[in-house]
Every structure is written in C-alpha cells, then in structure tokens.
Amino acid sequence: MTSGNFQSFPVDSITFDREKRQRKELVGIKELAWSLNAVGQINPITITREGLLIAGERRLTAAKELGWTHITVQFVEDLDPTSLHLLELEENVRRVDLSWQDQCLAVEEYHKLRSESDPTWTADKTASALGMTKSNVSEKRSIAQEIIRGNTRISEAPKFSVAKGIVTRENERKRDSVIAKVEEAVTGEVPEKKEAPLLHADFNEWVRTYTGARFNFIHCDFPYGVNADKHDQGAAAAFGGYADGEDVYWKLLDSLAYSMDNVVAESAHLMFWFSMDFYQPTIEKLSEMGWDVQRFPLIWHKSDNMGILPDPSRGPRRIYETCLIASRGDRKIIRAVSNVVSSPTTKQIHMSEKPVAMLTKFMEMFVDQYSMVLDPTAGSANALKAAKLRGASVVLGLEQNLEFFNRAKEHFFNDEL
DSSP: OEETTEEEEEGGGOBOOGGGOSOOSOOOHHHHHHHHHHHOOOSOEEEOTTOBEEEOHHHHHHHHHTTOSEEEEEEGGGOOHHHHHHHHHHHHHTOTTSOHHHHHHHHHHHHHHHHHHOTTOOHHHHHHHHTOOHHHHHHHHHHHHHHHTTOHHHHTOSSHHHHHHHHHHHHHHHHHOOOOOHHHHHTSSOOOTTOOSEEOOOHHHHTTTOOSOOEEEEEEOOOOSSOHHHHOHHHHHHHOOOOOOHHHHHHHHHHHHHHTTTTEEEEEEEEEEEOGGGHHHHHHHHHHHTOEEEEEEEEEEETTOOOBOSOTTTSOOBOEEEEEEEEESSOOOSSOOOSEEEEOOOOSSOTTOOOHHHHHHHHTTTOSTTOEEEESSOTTOHHHHHHHHTTOSEEEEEOOOHHHHHHHHHHTTSOOO
16 A cells, blocks of 8 residues: 555564664653554654665554554655655664764754655654654754854863753853843943943942842952951052941942842842951851852962961961852853962052953853843952953943042953953
8 A cells, every 4th residue: 555655564574683773772662652553653664675674663663562564664765865864864863873963963954854844843743753852852953053053162062961051051041131231221321432331339329229120140349348448558558448347348238138129130140259257147148138159169369479468477378369159040150160260469450459360260150141240349340341251241330439430441441451
C-alpha cells in the first residue's frame, strides 16, 4: 500500500546492524509506543529498498513492542535533496562523536527546514522526530541561535552545560531588565552630548522623591564610618575630606533600605564596600532590607602596598578593602571571577577612589548591556566609568559635595584607568 512516497513494509523484513548505529541507547520507547498507538505513525522510518534501516530505530522498536506487523516507510532512494538533508541532520543529532555545538546547530537547522516546508510544524514535532524532549529541543535551539549570532561566549564554552547556563542567565536578565534611556530614567530631559551621568544630589534626600525607572545594579561606596578623613591627612589635604562618622554610615544605610521600594529593581545585584569594623551589623542590616548577602566578601588587594597603619607598634598595615555582594530576587551572575583583585591605588581626584580596572574586573560578574547602574555616593565616578566599560545601558551617580561633583564630571570622559 502506497501513500505518496510512503509504503507499508513488513516489520520483520527490516534489518540493521546494532553495533554500527549512532544511537547507543534507546530511550522513551514506552512513551513513543503509547503515542503510536494513540495517534498513529506521523513520520515514516527510512530504509533502503532491500530493507536496511537508515533512520527511525526508536519508531521501529516501539512498533515491534505494539505487535505491529507492518510499518510506514520511505525509501532512501526516493528522497529529494532536502529530504536527504533532513535525514542527515536527524542522524547527526544522534551521533556520539558530534560536538555539542554542531549538534545544537543540527537541531536548529532541522527545525527550520521542517517549518519552512510545513507551516504546521511545531517544536513538539521536532522533539518527537529527533527523540528528544521539547525542553531539550528548546535549549539546543536557543544555544544554536546565539552561536549563529556570533556570541563567542557561547560558541567557545567548554561544554553544553556551561553554554546552557550562560544562555539561561542572559535570558533571565533580558526578561528582568527594564531598559530605558538615561534621560528618561533620571530627569525626563535630553542631556547635552557628552554630559557625565552625574547628579549633584544627596542620596538621603533624593531617594525619598525618586519616581523613575528602577536600577538592577547598585554600587555602594559609602563613607565607612571610621573617620577616614582624620586618618588620611595627606589625601584629605590634597583632595578634600568628607564627613566619615559612624552616624553618616548608618544614615546612608537607612536610605538604602528606603530605596528598596522605589529605586532598586525586584531583581538586582549589590556591591557594598565596607569596613570590617561593621562586618556583622552591616550584613544584618542588608539582610533586613531583603538582600541575600554572601558572607565571603570581594577583596581589593592594594598591590602598591598602600594602606592604613592604625598602630605601627602593635599591628600590620591594612592593604586591602572589602566589598559585600548581595542579590535580590535570586538574580544570577553573568560569569564567575576571582574574589580577590590585585591593583594599585589611584588617587587622581578623590581621597578614597577605587581603581577603574579593579572595579571593571569585579563588575564582569554583574554588569552588561542589560544593566541599569546606580552609585548613590559616586565620589570619583570610577564605578560609573567601569560600568560603562562593561556596556551598561544606564549609569547614574549621585554626589552631594559640589567640588567632588564638578571634579568627577570633568574626569569621567578621560581614558585613564
């Protein structure tokens, strides 16, 4: 019996060499047998005119379990070039020696060719034809599309699971991010060309009136509350000091808590620089706000050996600074980096500035083109520069000290790291 190029063929007359088959393990046979029994055979198997199986071993095995005496086949000799290519792709997907990149590309091409020739073709049908789950087909197609777009982070991933993780995180970030222009997020006005993304504002006041787009990455380098302006007389004299009492620190933290309702996105990351003097109470305060705080901090090791020497008779020079990282809404990182970065100090315009190179390295975990970045106490604006280098769509810094603000605006567009 013939239907187009399809024919009914005796099951017992079909042969194959099991050892030479690409598919080493047949899975989902019971489920496929149920489907064949319920809705019939949608796709024919492929054989030679002599009955040698070319493609469709799972369907043949399921048919045998059902006790079928005949199965619908197509002869490989009758296939047109497109059908032969589809058959080759179908078999390639099952090859154990095929790289995961080529397997993903084969799944995507197979689905595309099927959809072009049959407008009713679906991902479910691709999954059934290739012996995969729908979710597996979706994952492989998503990865293939990124490879085709030239995403080298995907194509150069060492294995499929790594590529899958990158795509999953990027898709989550796309879904969770609210991408807006700086002028819409901040003032509703169109800024002049090359205007630094800074506002002369006190975070404690600004946060209570802000109604714009919400930020998904917050970089906090608040005064530590350790009277650093009194410790570091040389730097304070050169660049100007700022109030650094403990009351200043906790007031800013209170304002950060207030910002959770109108400034911080539901899915967000936080980098929070702090003094070890307040390690435990700071973690407790951030946790109360709703941040999931990691207890192991990021560490900036000052490779030029610069730092505070509190008591030269009793203790060492402190040549590192610490930064807590936290997330809201189980936001995933982009990629993992080391939690310690060695970098020399830079003091170009501010007594407590952080180096752009160091900040950029840590921000590889959090900041990309889907990021809206806020620095509530911008200081030198180096964190904003680092975020821009990472491709953030929106960056905004606040600085209440007018002298620091003007200096940072002038400094923002130079190329020094």
